[in-house]
Amino acid sequence: MSWEDKVRKVVPYIPGEQPSDDHKVIKLNTNEMPYPPSPKVSEALAGFDTESLRLYPAPDVGPLRDALAARYGVACDEVFVGVGSDDVLATAFLTFFYSDKPVIFPDITYSFYDVWCDVYRIPYETKKLDEDYHIVKADYLGENGGIVIANPNAPTGISEERDVRFIEDIVTANPESVVIVDEAYVDFGGVSALPLIKKYDNVLIVRTFSKSRAFAGMRIGFAMGNSRLIKYMNDVKYSVNSYTMNRPAIELGIAALSDEEYYEKAVAKVVKTRQWTKKELEDRGFSVTDSKTNFVFAAPPEDKISAKELFLQLKQRDIYVRWWDKDRLRERLRISVGTDVEMQAFVAAVDEIMA
Ligand SMILES: *Cc1c(COP(=O)(O)O)cnc(C)c1O
Numbered sequence: 001m002s003w004e005d006k007v008r009k010v011v012p013y014i015p016g017e018q019p020s021d022d023h024k025v026i027k028l029n030t031n032e033m034p035y036p037p038s039p040k041v042s043e044a045l046a047g048f049d050t051e052s053l054r055l056y057p058a059p060d061v062g063p064l065r066d067a068l069a070a071r072y073g074v075a076c077d078e079v080f081v082g083v084g085s086d087d088v089l090a091t092a093f094l095t096f097f098y099s100d101k102p103v104i105f106p107d108i109t110y111s112f113y114d115v116w117c118d119v120y121r122i123p124y125e126t127k128k129l130d131e132d133y134h135i136v137k138a139d140y141l142g143e144n145g146g147i148v149i150a151n152p153n154a155p156t157g158i159s160e161e162r163d164v165r166f167i168e169d170i171v172t173a174n175p176e177s178v179v180i181v182d183e184a185y186v187d188f189g190g191v192s193a194l195p196l197i198k199k200y201d202n203v204l205i206v207r208t209f210s211k212s213r214a215f216a217g218m219r220i221g222f223a224m225g226n227s228r229l230i231k232y233m234n235d236v237k238y239s240v241n242s243y244t245m246n247r248p249a250i251e252l253g254i255a256a257l258s259d260e261e262y263y264e265k266a267v268a269k270v271v272k273t274r275q276w277t278k279k280e281l282e283d284r285g286f287s288v289t290d291s292k293t294n295f296v297f298a299a300p301p302e303d304k305i306s307a308k309e310l311f312l313q314l315k316q317r318d319i320y321v322r323w324w325d326k327d328r329l330r331e332r333l334r335i336s337v338g339t340d341v342e343m344q345a346f347v348a349a350v351d352e353i354m355a
Contacts, residue, residue: 013115016322026345028336029320031154031185031295033214035269035339037252038262044255045248052247059242060234064250067257068222077227078197080234081253083244085184085208085221090116092204092223095236096178097122099145106135108328110150110182129153129328133289133297135160141173150182152190155322155334157291159190167193171203178229179203185293187212187267188274194224201226211294212267213256220245220253270294274337280347284354299332304354307333313353319346 016029061081069076082088093116097103100123105113107126117124127139133156140147147170152159160166171179171193181193183205196203204225209215223233237244245253256263278288278296285301300310311323311333322334337343 008119010115010119013112017320019320023318025318025320026338026342027320028295028338028342028346029322029334030216031211031293031336032216033211033266033270033294034337034342035214035266037214037218037256038259040255040259040262041252044252048248048251055247056243057245057247057250059238061245061250064220064245064253064257065222067254068224071257071260072194072224074194074197074224075227078224078230080223080225080230080237081245082221082223082237083249084210084216084219085182085206085223086112087219087244088206088221088223089113089180089182091233091237091240092178092180092206093117093122094120095233096180096204096229097146101143101145103146103148104140104144105148106150106153108133108153108156109148110154110184111324113148129156133158133328135166137163137166137169140170144174144177146177147174147179148182149179150184151193152185152188152292154185154293155295155297155324155329155332157185157289157293157295157297159292161191161292164191167203168196171196171200175202177202180206182206184208184211187263188271188294189292197225201228204229209253209256213263214266215253215256218249218252220249220256270337273340273343276340277335277337277343277347280343281350284350295334295336297332297334300354302331307331310350310353314346314349317349317353319349321346 019025065079065081066076068079082091102123102125103117104125104127106129108129130136167181179202183192186192194205197205204223206223209220274296281288281298287299289297291297300307307323311321314321
């Protein structure tokens with residue numbers, strides 16, 4: 001027996017590569033926003049009172065939680081804030097998934113879900129997406145220990161909205177489970193399930209500042225749901241680490257919420273560039289899903305080049321995209337939407353490689 005037999009062993013999540021700041025690349029591999037946060041954030045940072053760092057922050061994230069509640073038209077006790085939505089999701093998994101029955105989520109989705117299940121020893125089962133990469137609603141209507149759905153899904157980019165009752169039917173079929181809807185990308189064109197939190201007490205909507213608010217480096221995520229769900233999450237959080245949100249994050253988060261006009265424009269630019277990129281790739285024989293996110297999920301024409309080869313050759317040219325060596329993913333690339341200039345450079349590189 002060694003101490004190592006008592007270690008909580010887990011295979012960690014692998015994020016997209018972050019090159020060092022002095023290595024200039026066109027970085028299209030982690031779905032970061034290509035535009036900076038609002039100027040209101042810079043002003044708030046310049047005016048930040050360093051003296052206040054002496055004091056612990058509000059454990060309930062008070063002023064930022066209240067600003068979020070006002071912004072989304074929900075009550076303060078219906079909002080939970082965490083260190084990025086990864087922290088919010090991890091807390092939700094730990095809080096709500098405590099059953100012998102498996103938690104279910106799609107086989108192709110955000111690849112952190114199975115990692116949290118592993119680290120918290122939560123049983124889980126994945127359900128296959130259909131051949132067009134859509135989530136099959138019928139798979140989520142039976143008995144389970146909980147449900148997680150990313151909508152729009154990643155890395156497919158697809159939003160389940162052809163069926164307007166898609167999420168609602170899953171929520172009503174599962175009164176004995178919590179349904180987590182991960183809406184990390186919803187601002188780029190998806191349809192939010194937020195209105196459901198007023199009707200049902202078992203649905204939790206999770207959002208992030210990392211993508212549409214250009215705040216990946218700041219680490220702010222939040223969840224909205226029935227006040228009882230939020231209370232249970234806070235009980236768990238206060239049992240692990242009460243002060244997750246630091247004072248600068250709280251202040252800058254509020255500043256980011258005070259300039260919707262700026263973010264609407266930035267998001268609209270990304271959406272326009274996304275549609276441009278999709279068309280350019282389709283003109284070159286790629287198959288591209290109808291993404292409602294800030295990335296495209298594209299398969300190069302098989303007879304010309306494999307996704308893996310294209311990924312490697314782009315990397316040699318300092319253009320980073322994402323490729324997974326996994327069934328039904330290995331024939332595709334996930335390409336984050338950058339600025340117009342970056343995407344033009346990306347398309348030019350694709351032409352050069354495929355020439
Ligand atoms: C990016 C992402 C997150 C996590 O983002 P944070 O930076 O931790 O807020 C969660 N879910 C999905 C589907 C994502 O793509």
